Amino acid sequence: MISLQDIYKKVDKSFELGPISCQIEPGSIVALVGNNGAGKSTLFQTMMELVKKESGEIDYHFGTNRENGWKQAFAYVPQTPLMYQGFTIAQLADFFEMSYPGWNRQEFQRLATLFELPHKKLIEKLSGGMQKKAMFSLTLARESKVLLLDEPLAGVDFEGQEQMRDEMVRYMERAVDQTILLSTHSADEIRTLADYILLMKDGHLLNQYEKDSLIASWSRIWVEGDTSVLKNLKGMVSASKQGSLVECVTSNAFEVEQELKKMGATVTSVQPLELREILRIILKEETKSA
Numbered sequence: 699m700i701s702l703q704d705i706y707k708k709v710d711k712s713f714e715l716g717p718i719s720c721q722i723e724p725g726s727i728v729a730l731v732g733n734n735g736a737g738k739s740t741l742f743q744t745m746m747e748l749v750k751k752e753s754g755e756i757d758y759h760f761g762t763n764r765e766n767g768w769k770q771a772f773a774y775v776p777q778t779p780l781m782y783q784g785f786t787i788a789q790l791a792d793f794f795e796m797s798y799p800g801w802n803r804q805e806f807q808r809l810a811t812l813f814e815l816p817h818k819k820l821i822e823k824l825s826g827g828m829q830k831k832a833m834f835s836l837t838l839a840r841e842s843k844v845l846l847l848d849e850p851l852a853g854v855d856f857e858g859q860e861q862m863r864d865e866m867v868r869y870m871e872r873a874v875d876q877t878i879l880l881s882t883h884s885a886d887e888i889r890t891l892a893d894y895i896l897l898m899k900d901g902h903l904l905n906q907y908e909k910d911s912l913i914a915s916w917s918r919i920w921v922e923g924d925t926s927v928l929k930n931l932k933g934m935v936s937a938s939k940q941g942s943l944v945e946c947v948t949s950n951a952f953e954v955e956q957e958l959k960k961m962g963a964t965v966t967s968v969q970p971l972e973l974r975e976i977l978r979i980i981l982k983e984e985t986k987s988a
């Protein structure tokens with residue numbers, strides 16, 4: 699278990715992260731989701747102690763954050779590999795081998811072949827997508843338990859995305875308690891990879907969801923009836939008249955359907971909502987109520 703308790707980081711006058719508290723289950727893939735500037739990268743940097751937090755505790759259960767044991771267990775791929783710009787991939791491979799006990803050159807070479815990495819090129823001379831593939835390969839060759847990936851698939855070509863997804867699954871299969879926390883703006887990535895979703899906004903954690911339950915609890919229901927009555931049902935997100943029917947969107951699908959039946963309303967169609975749409979609505983609703 700990774701426990702974050704009241705993590706608070708003041709970046710500057712205009713942005714504060716937290717306080718954030720949550721728990722991350724080992725053996726799961728967790729997607730960190732939020733609008734631009736929500737604080738996802740800042741949270742990663744704080745977790746990795748690359749920036750100093752003002753207060754709060756992170757208990758990694760691989761040793762506390764006051765010891766160095768956890769650093770061996772945690773691997774992190776930043777959004778942009780700024781600190782590695784002056785090095786070739788081959789030099790970075792040597793550097794990773796020296797820095798991380800158990801770094802697996804054979805595994806790195808497998809990944810380098812898969813992603814066709816040009817070993818002699820400086821990182822800064824690679825395209826954005828190739829930089830992602832290079833840092834991903836170097837980091838996955840580490841013997842880590844927890845992988846923090848900041849927008850790993852952004853800017854990567856279709857084939858590369860598929861390969862990286864497969865490699866993440868392979869990473870999870872190394873042991874039962876392998877864990878990935880990844881930030882993303884891609885609903886597709888969340889749908890295909892994540893078990894849980896952490897939703898962030900303005901430096902705060904809005905909510906934590908089990909992905910399949912979240913998808914199952916939302917639906918679009920077409921019903922004959924009175925908009926104003928339907929709007930007042932618990933869990934109704936919106937109800938708008940569309941011709942002779944009312945289009946209802948609910949975050950409480952099962953209970954709303956039961957309620958509609960009790961009311962004797964005629965339901966003409968029930969459709970699931972795309973995850974993309976659910977996340978967009980939740981973030982928009984939170985923006986409205988903020």
Ligand SMILES: Nc1ncnc2c1ncn2[C@@H]1O[C@H](COP(=O)(O)OP(=O)(O)OP(=O)(O)O)[C@@H](O)[C@H]1O
Binds near residue numbers: 712732733735736737
């Ligand atoms: N290098 C920096 N210097 C100053 N402020 C920064 C810096 N990086 C981030 N911030 C501040 O921290 C806030 C959170 O940024 P962060 O990069 O953590 O968000 P994010 O959720 O990862 O965004 P995105 O989805 O756009 O990558 C920003 O709004 C900005 O005010």
